[in-house]
Amino acid sequence: MALVINTNVSSLTAQSNLNKTQSMLSKATEALSSGLKINSAADDAAGYAISQRFTTQIGGLNQANSNASDAISLAQTAESALSQITSNLQAVRDLAVQSANGTYTSSDRSAINTTVQQYLSEVTRIANQTSFNGQNVLNGSTSDITFQVGANVGQTITVDLGSGVRADQLGGNVAEASTNSLASAFTNATGGTSTVDMSKISIDGVALSGTASSAQDVVDAINSTDFTATAANSGTLPSGATISASLNASGGIDIFQSGGGTVDVKDTGSLDTNSLAAGATSGTGGTITAGTTLSVLGDGSATAEVSGAASGSLSGGNVLTVSSANELIARIDQALSTVSTFSSNLGAIQNRFQSTISTLTAQSDNLTSAQSTIQDANFASETADLSKANVLQQAGISVLATANSQPQQILKLLQ
Structure with a gap:
């Protein structure tokens, strides 16, 4: 190797390596002090973006x-x-x-x-x-x-x-149909008690069963009938609706349907006082019509029908009478x-x-864990890099000092 003065290649090489070591030391120090291996986009452009x-x-x-x-x-x-x-x-x-x-x-x-x-x-x-x-x-x-x-x-x-x-x-989704007194329906021509075949009475297309000798018997039959049973209900009862009944102050029957729709009560007869729905009314102006063949007491020539549609609400409800109390219960x-x-x-x-x-x-x-893998510093690895950089720095300084002293040996040739 030639001895030259103007260019100290060994010193330049040592300086270059020392600069790399300094960069490594700086990076390791930054990672250990921040806990991040990516402190700027320059550290890892793709990792930084992710x-x-x-x-x-x-x-x-x-x-x-x-x-x-x-x-x-x-x-x-x-x-x-x-x-x-x-x-x-x-x-x-x-x-x-x-x-x-x-x-x-x-x-x-x-x-x-x-x-x-x-x-x-x-x-x-x-x-x-x-x-x-x-x-x-x-x-x-x-x-x-x-x-x-x-x-x-x-x-x-x-x-x-x-x-x-x-x-x-x-409480507005309640339909109501009310009848007048039914006392005459259970009284025969001689003043005795008459029995009604309730299988001829239908509510929303579902017939009652048994016989009745009083309005209370009809009420009990209505309240014991399962109008929601799929097998029995071939009528028009809306899904989730329920039907109940009670006696009213006039001796008739109040029928309530909760859950929507219109409650339709049909009773075949000759539309006289012996018809269940004769003279019936509803809170929304129920109607009495004729035309089907169901029969309760009469000869089957006509049908009394009353329809009550859902109306009203709890507002204005009261318990001042038995009928209004029963209506409020339904609502x-x-x-x-x-x-x-x-x-x-x-x-x-x-x-x-x-x-x-x-x-x-x-x-x-999960995202935090994935982010940690990308950006968090591995302290075991970083401390190893720090130790490595420290050793290389000390060695580099020593080697640089040696390289810088080499030109001085040329002076011996001039003595």
Whole structure:
């Protein structure tokens, strides 16, 4: 190797290697001090881009998790209020059953009705004043609320809150048909008791069974008939609807259908006083028509039919008479069914959002783990690199010093 002065190749090589060592040492120090092996895009351009996308998704998932928790809180708020509404409706029903008892006077029922109206007012107050973050959730003024439950656009769950539970919004899905006194239907020409074949009486296309010697017997037959049985119901009873009956103050029968539709009561006869539906009325102007061949007492030449359509609500309901108390009972039963369904839906919504939270948590955890693999420093590896860089730095400095001293040996040649 030639001895030269102007160019110290050994020194340049040592400097180059020392610079590399310094860069390695600096990188290892930065990784160990920050805990990240990617501190800038220059460290790993592709890894940096992927890591940033993961950061975006993780942030969105965590916020969506919080959103789902808000949804659960809203549902719990509404469900708690519905529980109180149910308690008030149950109290009203108990009072209506009490008022339907024939031993009470009109003044007694008036006193009972005062309490009933207070409970109904409380139902309306709860519905109007239950809110979550300023939004009413039980009076029907808020229809749908959409919750963002994902990191991306369109990942939502919508909760339907359009069903109001004020007193004037409950109990309206009840149809009623009422008859006049049926006393003559069970009295023969000599004043004795006459028996009615109830298989000739049909309600919504389903015939009763047995015989009756009083209006109460007909009421009992109606209340014991399963109008919802698939095998028996070849008529028009809507799905989920129920039928019940009670005696009214005139000695006739009130028939209630809760759950929608129109209650149709048919009784064949010659449309005289011995016809079940003769003179019958309904809350919405039921009609009496003739034309089918069912028979109760008469010769089968005509049919008395009364139809009552669903109408009204709990608002304005009272227990001032036996009939109105029985009507209120039917409407309360419908209202309780509505509130129960609403509560059940809210419970299912809570379970759904809880499942959503579990899914979001798992997704966030998995993305965080993947991000960690890309950007987090491996301390075992980085400390090894740091030790290596330290040794190489010290060696490089020593070698550079040696290389820098080599030109001085040329002076010996000049002595």
